[in-house]
Amino acid sequence: MHRFVTIPTEGMDTPTAYRLVCGAVAPRPVAWITTLGADGRVNAAPFSSYNYVAHSPPMLAVNIASRLGELKDTARNIRASGRFVVNVATQATMEAMHLSAADYPPDVSEVEALGIELLPGVAGPVPRIAASPIHMECRLDQFITLGRGLNTLYIGEVLAFHVAESIYDGQHIDTVAMQPIARLGGPYYAALGEIFHRPALQRPPGEGPGAIPAKKP
Numbered sequence: 001m002h003r004f005v006t007i008p009t010e011g012m013d014t015p016t017a018y019r020l021v022c023g024a025v026a027p028r029p030v031a032w033i034t035t036l037g038a039d040g041r042v043n044a045a046p047f048s049s050y051n052y053v054a055h056s057p058p059m060l061a062v063n064i065a066s067r068l069g070e071l072k073d074t075a076r077n078i079r080a081s082g083r084f085v086v087n088v089a090t091q092a093t094m095e096a097m098h099l100s101a102a103d104y105p106p107d108v109s110e111v112e113a114l115g116i117e118l119l120p121g122v123a124g125p126v127p128r129i130a131a132s133p134i135h136m137e138c139r140l141d142q143f144i145t146l147g148r149g150l151n152t153l154y155i156g157e158v159l160a161f162h163v164a165e166s167i168y169d170g171q172h173i174d175t176v177a178m179q180p181i182a183r184l185g186g187p188y189y190a191a192l193g194e195i196f197h198r199p200a201l202q203r204p205p206g207e208g209p210g211a212i213p214a215k216k217p
């Protein structure tokens with residue numbers, strides 16, 4: 001049986017709340033997001049307050065905090081252009097992904113500074129990170145400012161998935177071969193550990209007889 005420490009959040013300072021929520025919600029996948037600035041510069045930065053939030057159509061959400069009261073470059077670019085690409089961060093891309101989180105000024109492209117190789121966007125103008133095995137080209141659906149205004153949730157609809165052939169059989173993504181990297185609380189990352197298999201107890205949505213078909217837009 002665990003013995004618990006109870007920590008009410010009323011009056012809690014922001015750094016403590018950050019440490020607790022990041023430690024409690026772990027591991028988190030890392031969205032390595034590319035955007036285009038108004039000057040045409042490609043911006044890249046990692047975000048782990050991120051997940052998928054819908055699958056009809058597929059939608060992703062990422063929380064971008066403000067920095068000293070100002071929008072981060074990624075947030076500014078998403079608002080201005082309505083487009084972003086989520087590149088999945090992996091073990092192979094961890095070092096470059098991590099370095100791209102440094103506080104580069106808006107007129108410096110992390111991509112140029114770190115020599116990150118790009119591929120052109122297909123569904124939109126934002127380039128994709130070549131070394132990442134999955135790119136999801138997104139159109140901004142809506143953004144919602146949360147709580148006291150420090151955090152904003154950006155929700156994007158995926159317009160196109162690009163999946164490396166080496167991790168895709170045409171039906172399923174091979175997560176083990178993808179080697180995703182996860183963010184933990186504090187300055188730590190983790191790779192996949194042991195994998196457990198259990199048979200699915202429900203049909204995936206939209207599959208098989210009697211399933212509710214997805215509504216047409």
Ligand SMILES: Cc1cc2nc3c(=O)[nH]c(=O)nc-3n(C[C@H](O)[C@H](O)[C@H](O)COP(=O)(O)O)c2cc1C
Pocket residue numbers: 030043044045046047048049050063064065066072073074075097098100101102103104183
């Ligand atoms: C692994 C990792 C995850 C991060 N997750 C977030 C996040 O979810 N939200 C956020 O606002 N910043 C997050 N950051 C910090 C941003 O990456 C950092 O502020 C970056 O400089 C923003 O770049 P930009 O100004 O080019 O958008 C994270 C950093 C790292 C290394």
